[in-house]
Amino acid sequence: MRVMLKATLDTDKANEFLQSGKMPQLLKETMEQVRPEAAYFGPQDGHRTCYFVFDMADSSQLPPIGEPFFTQLNAKVEVFPIMNLDDLQKGLSQLG
Template sequence: MRMLIQASIDTEISNKLIAEGGMAAAMDEVMALLKPEAAYFYPLHGRRGFTLVVDVTDEPSLVAVVEPLWLRMGADVEVVPCMNADDLRAGIARIPGAG
């Protein structure tokens, strides 16, 4: 299932990671683990933030997806199911009388 993950990284933790030269490695770990189909980075609520679109095979997999963000970056994390245009069309086609 495609999920949109929005994370806001703890400023103190990210400042320390940057000062120690570990921020790139931390992000590389997250990207290698989650293999996002899309990734965007930006300021979020006054902190460093990002949005990833990832494939999650089942609900228990969410634990492995979000734990590194909490443990490594102290991030506030929101996870929302999402779909692309093809998924939306397929869903609409399932509505009786919609097609």
């Protein structure tokens, strides 16, 4: 299932992580693990925010993907199903 993971980073923890030089490694590991079709980074509501769109084959993938953001960056993590236009059209074609 295509999902979007949104990680809103705690500013103080993210500052510490950036200063320690660990941020590039965390992002590299995340990109290698989820192999996103899209990844975006920017501010939202005054916080550093990451967005990853990827295929989650099984819900058991969630802990290894989300926990580093929780434990290392004190992030607020949200994961929700999303569709691209092809998915939406396929779903709409199934309506009666």
